[in-house]
Amino acid sequence: MIFVKKPFLEVRKLSANYSEEGHQFVVLKDISFSVSKGEFVCIVGPSGCGKSTLLRMIAGLEKPSGGAVFFEGQPIVAENPRVAMVFQNFALLPWLTVLQNVSLGLEAAGMAKDAQKKIALRYVDIVGLSGFENAYPRELSGGMKQRVGLARALAVHPGLLCMDEPFSALDPLTAENLRQEVLNLWKDRILPPDSVVMVTHSIEEAIYMADRIFVMSKPPAKIVATLKVTLPRPRNRKSEEFYHFVDKVYSLIT
């Protein structure tokens, strides 16, 4: 018997079109790749290339026009509790406290209140938000808001964590701090997801964080290159080797 191991995440011939005023627009065309367990992958591409659309399809939040996404061997479905999402603009509910926002996914999963609170508190602590449990989103800075987004995503113990430009709404220093903390969590394997797929428009950010990078073209977007980032961690953005990777990606895009 031949046993073929199915990829953890497989994107197969994915396409996305939409029509507007009788015109047909192709956003994504024939996108295929797979992600293994334990991988941190970044999707980079110019703005408007449909990378967020691609990520939403991977997470099951949008239906593709063609092709399919398989997660753990099964076609992806919306509301899959094994997949969690971190949004660029945090997507917090303003009338809920930090703790209640973090509990949202657990509540949706039908977990008992006591258990919800226990797990939510643990993730509030892990992302450095203890002390802010009873604060409302309006009382928080952007960086703290994104920590809530991260805690909410991690609390459901996802196998796959999808992050859509998670640092781009933050000022550069806050973004730097949060990138670092996400990498610390990832390194220590405290983070529950087996794998991460992150979308970014920043090539430096992708090389700084990812094991592998998929480079997308302008629409109709295709994957124009796949690059394994072999630099040891923690990576030094001022090193020659780092620049070498940056140059390589730029040359692939242009």
Place this chain on the structure above:
Amino acid sequence: MERRLPDVGIGRMLGLMEVISSRGGEENTVTLSADLDLQLDELLPVIEGCEMLGFAEVKSGKVVLTKDGKEILDSHIDKRKNRFRQQMLKIQFFQELADFIKSRKSGKVGKRTLNRWLGAQPRAAREKTIQRILDWGRYAELIDYKSDADELRLL
């Protein structure tokens, strides 16, 4: 008397320290401003905050991480918060704030009382400082604030 804190949050201070650390522990202020695309007036409160907490020093135009600054970067979240708390309690501002809250019978203060304690200064400036008290205080788990009841107390 006028009491104030630099208008900067925890994340930005840690971010600046991480950038400096990745450049060998010190960097020119003007280079930081250019590389990070931050105007000097945006960068200065961040430096001021790091200095106040004893995590960095400014020496002839360079921002240099202190031993405490390097240590906090190498620490995990819980230890970071502890270090923050320790450093905050070395600052006169927080010592006086703690004494003030303790001196209240209820052990709590609201924002109005806090405004009076901050002294004569423009309202916008006072509001910023209050925001930072909550920001730093909650992060360091030194202060708890319930916005529904407008109650601030020491932990």
